[in-house]
Amino acid sequence: MSRLYVSRLNHFRLNNSLVKQQFSVRNKNKCLNDTFPYLNLTRRYISLKSIFPRQKSTPSTLNTKPILSQDDLFHPLSTSRFEDLRQRYKQICVFGSCPVCSSQESEIKNQPKYECPDCGFPTHCSLEHYLQDKEQHKDSETCSMLRQINEDEHDLRSGRRMIEFEFPSSQPLDEQVNMSNWDTFLYTRGFPSMDNNRSVRHVSKLLTYPITISSVLHEYGPYTTNNRLTNEGLKSLFALRSTLYPKITSHDIKVQKPTDVIRIFILGPRAESQLPPHIYSQLSYLFPSIYFHIYFIGPESLPGDLHNNDKSSPHVVKHTNYTPQLSFTWSKSYYHNYHTSLAPFDPYTDVFFLFSPGISQINSWHESLLKLLQTKCAIFITGFDQNDLHSEVSAIEEKGEQGEYEYDWLLRPGENVFRSMKRDIDLKDVRVGVWTNWGIFGIRGKKYDVILEDEEESSSDHDESLTRSNL
Ligand SMILES: [Zn+2]
Ligand SMILES: [Zn+2]
Incomplete structure (x- = not known):
């Protein structure tokens, strides 16, 4: 077993603090119901979609047309219409590393600025280094992972009704919860039916x-x-x-x-x-x-x-x-x-x-x-x-x-x-x-x-x- 590099851990913590920032942004918009009744045996649904950031110019209501449609969730971070995602591009440009530069000893390490057209993340310092490493970037599934993250992030901000965040409240006393895994838990706990993995990813991130x-x-x-x-x-x-x-x-x-x-x-x-x-x-x-x-x-x-x-x-x-x-x-x-x-x-x-x-x-x-x-x-x-x-x-x-x-x-x-x-x-x-x-x-x-x-x-x-x- 290999030990984790300190730097890697710290960088993850940096990333985690960004998660925290996102939550704070979300919290500014939330409208908590501090007094909802407990032990209510009929199911009530509490919408959590307000915890996600909204575009100021597009107040989110159930009747609002989504900003992005479900077939339009992929956008390069640098040109995303969402400011916090453009900000993420800039942060990677500052804090990130180019894998080709990193593998070359005693050379100048350039920051990643070149955005892979398939995942929309700045992955390499230049087109040249991108092409040099493209096969590895694809084969190691880095590209598909980043593409999924890109689409998930845009989906969260798409303005669609996030039905997966309409969580159930009290569990009926005669209905047992099965905690074997996420699927059985979400089903037996009465969460809205989730027909795609993206919804489970969104929900599990909050509920973990x-x-x-x-x-x-x-x-x-x-x-x-x-x-x-x-x-x-x-x-x-x-x-x-x-x-x-x-x-x-x-x-x-x-x-x-x-x-x-x-x-x-x-x-x-x-x-x-x-x-x-x-x-x-x-x-x-x-x-x-x-x-x-x-x-x-x-x-x-x-x-x-x-x-x-x-x-x-x-x-x-x-x-x-x-x-x-x-x-x-x-x-x-x-x-x-x-x-x-x-x-x-x-x-x-x-x-x-x-x-x-x-x-x-x-x-x-x-x-x-x-x-x-x-x-x-x-x-x-x-x-x-x-x-x-x-x-x-x-x-x-x-x-x-x-x-x-x-x-x-x-x-x-x-x-x-x-x-x-x-x-x-x-x-x-x-x-x-x-x-x-x-x-x-x-x-x-x-x-x-x-x-x-x-x-x-x-x-x-x-x-x-x-x-x-x-x-
Ligand atoms: Zn490079
Ligand atoms: Zn890529």
């Missing part, structure tokens, strides 16, 4: 954060001991699920009180902290009786809407009770500075998610991870491609071998079923396409002393046999 979380927590999620979930992972999820699926009829004192709140800590967030809150409602709808409090903690955490800032704590930028069952807190503190204020922790109600954190590259993660491991709560970490995931795993294993981290594996590293199906490109090298949350793994501080009562005799009802230990 809440649905990755949901897929790990959900009792019918894709990870089991038959594939990558370890026995320790099963114990951690049993603990969380005993809160997520309270057994109302039980008289057992171990059963959770209905007021328990599941705290989801998202550390080092970027774009995910700027998603409109109703995107996270999709998590809430999957657990209709549960109260969630989602924390976005890290220097780049930024709510999409900065109104009503919270000054009650030096760590908190904003807090909002979005619905009676879903709250958010944004903090710009490093996690390890905020940790003490958040104690005590409980593995039955608290869980951590780190989306492409860059543990292997950013030293400040070390102190935070030490604190996370102390909590004995489950920690799930994603990476944006195989190399990134392996880098994160190696960094943790290295610290483990040095005795600095003591942890158990909960979920063995591998692909994330609910990754974004849409690729993002590295502005420094447009040949590199990555998927948000491509892979995932899970760990937890060692010595998590869950006791299985009658462990050897009873295998039928594990979740009831769990007891809390003295942590």
